[in-house]
């Protein structure tokens with residue numbers, strides 16, 4: 001009944017459980033969720049191109065102002081120092097930490113700039129009803145850039161740094177600190193304003209769904225796969241591979257060697273987590289005395305000073321999140337191959353979503369080091385130097401993020417015995433259900 005010959009229905013294969021569903025027509029501010037795993041399939045915004053363009057232009061202006069004016073200044077024992085935003089990266093190069101510097105520069109300034117310019121380019125084309133050159137490539141790139149932009153994490157790191165040095169120096173915030181906060185917020189709103197489903201429809205319309213596709217069933221057994229970038233459902237070849245007809249993204253029934261790659265990356269993260277904790281993340285020199293501090297040492301220092309909320313933030317970001325993420329992903333890799341686990345598949349996929357969402361927040365401690373190293377530079381009197389753990393810890397964050405990306409959540413559902421289609425149909429949200437049944441009569 002739900003079979004389509006080349007029907008006009010817009011099919012989507014859920015990225016997280018592989019269920020094939022028919023998208024209902026969405027009005028602005030409505031979204032369609034997967035009836036099985038609650039993953040959001042599509043969200044519709046009001047005037048998406050105008051909104052994205054306005055936000056991206058505003059964010060880019062705020063970023064330009066953030067780079068142009070002083071960020072933070074401090075005064076201690078008669079010595080003053082004022083830094084600009086880019087100095088948080090350039091000072092690290094002077095301390096022979098070019099990789100950490102690149103990491104800061106990329107995640108806070110360069111990738112967001114590329115992203116915002118891409119959004120502006122696409123929006124201008126869509127508003128002018130004339131798609132500009134390279135738009136498809138840019139739209140594909142935006143999707144891959146999103147998780148690596150960390151301006152919001154940098155704001156938290158700046159606040160932690162301020163509290164950390166408040167006791168030993170007079171700190172004042174420059175104009176660029178406030179514009180940077182505005183930039184971080186606008187960047188976040190820009191990423192949320194992107195209506196991927198509408199954008200791809202406007203860029204390249206919607207090719208017809210593959211012949212014989214049956215909604216309410218898994219896509220892979222039907223030889224189909226949903227594009228992770230534009231959402232279009234495509235037919236795969238006999239080896240379970242293919243290329244999206246609309247955006248050109250490479251497709252697989254299941255990401256090849258996903259479990260093995262995730263486990264290998266987790267192992268690498270565990271190995272890097274050892275030096276990240278054993279070596280000092282930074283050394284503070286005060287009146288000629290140098291005292292190195294590890295991640296845990298830094299947390300204990302905050303506790304001794306009574307800054308319990310900051311201690312909790314650093315402990316959560318640097319210890320709980322990385323270890324929790326490694327354990328959760330490791331367990332998911334085990335659970336997709338072994339039945340009889342106590343948690344339901346919905347709980348497992350929620351666990352996966354949490355690990356994917358929280359990973360980037362671990363970068364707080366690395367950014368704190370970058371800010372303090374740039375700001376506190378008064379030689380023997382008072383200064384901060386980066387320690388070897390900064391690079392190890394930054395690599396733990398990046399490797400665990402890559403591990404979460406390489407895990408294919410559709411594997412979670414593969415163990416599930418095939419239930420009759422009616423079971424999913426009964427659980428469809430009302431809006432989707434009514435539209436599906438109306439569409440089916442259209443197909444007949």
Ligand SMILES: [Zn+2]
Pocket residue numbers: 014015016017018019034035036037038039
């Ligand atoms: Zn789903």
Ligand SMILES: [Zn+2]
Pocket residue numbers: 227228229230231232244245246247248249
């Ligand atoms: Zn695609």
